[in-house]
Amino acid sequence: MHMDERLVPGDLNRRISAGLAKLALVLRHQAWSRGRPSGLTPTQGQVLALLDGQARGGLSMKRIAAELAVSQPTVSDAVAALERKGLVSRERSDADARVVRVSLTRKGARAAARQVEWPDAVGRTLHALDATEQESLLRILVKMIHALQVDGQIPVARMCPTCNYFRPNVHASADKPHHCAFVDAPLADADLRLDCADHEMLTPPERRRLWSLFVGEKPLAGGFPASSAMKGNEP
Template sequence: MSGQADQIAFALDRLSALRRAGRWRAGADFGLNPTQGEILSRIAVRPERAAELAAHFGVTPASMSDSVSSLVAKGFAAREPDPADRRAQRVAPSAKGREAARQLATAPDAVTAAIHALPGRDRAALLAALVRLIRGLQEARAIPVQRMCLTCRHFRPNVHDDAARPHHCAFVGVAFGDADLRLDCGDHEPAPAGEAAANRRRFDAA
């Protein structure tokens, strides 16, 4: 690893540790540990099956089942039939869970505040670089596929002449720029592998 890559990885470690400490504090008000808070935040975007949650968080199904049971026991979530296959169950937030997720998402966070303070151009460049980084790790099978634009069948990268908003979301029919790329979108639908690879090439070509 180069010295520069080491420095970037170190910075990401520090930022992650700071975020996690903030989540401990914010989640403690609700009796949630950071993992339970992250699960709640994810299902508040879109309910998911426990197996999908286990894959996303890189834990065993048994461990995820324990976390989900704890959320259910505390009244933050419920298991319900999955509309896509009513024989399967998915985990959805309760009204109390949605409110907790909303408050967790808006809890004061030093990292988010510092990112907000960056010039807009720097924020957009940082987000685009992180999207590429995460996609590269996904392609290397180091982390599971995220609900991100680069893997979404609705994503059309660099199809508009507007340099500020070159991309297109076919789901909502709007043009958008790097600053609005999504890493966890509730409307995400996985693109076929060939289409995702073509999107990556068009995205990188700009």
């Protein structure tokens, strides 16, 4: 290949995609390896990991399907298999009898903890990155997840830039420019959460406005989302 061909800018996207595909291959292989000792498929393992740490009462089948970006029949099969193994239980919601909620049994909670704690091949490679590179990577991941959400490829994640408590770029400090109004503390890019239990989802227009503030664009209108549920002091 001629040197000029290797430096064509459009080729960068293809090389990045190829790199991400390699990582995806490792993740898929890891998902199989994780579940194999306990006889779990990757989807069953994902369901357990998702239910781990959820509030009492578990999640509805619909919500699990949305979170994992798979069909409800796929979730239904995985949950039925997990129930046969004694790892989850299903019960009708008190609020709406049409809704079936899934939660971990005690045995399932132990299995879920193993899923979450299993040595992470990709995670180990992050030691090859210095702190600045790790921080940049996290911000890049947030942007990629956001793009996938906007494209409708994945459900909206419980991450800082979609949260009612997030105040992006409000501090002069370059180290910790953001603020979490839930814990009333400054946040660095490295502190951004991708799946926060305290997250409170904004409406789509509010998310668009907050995203503009996060990436440094001029906000579309107004300031921060005004929610009656807002906690903590404004920075």
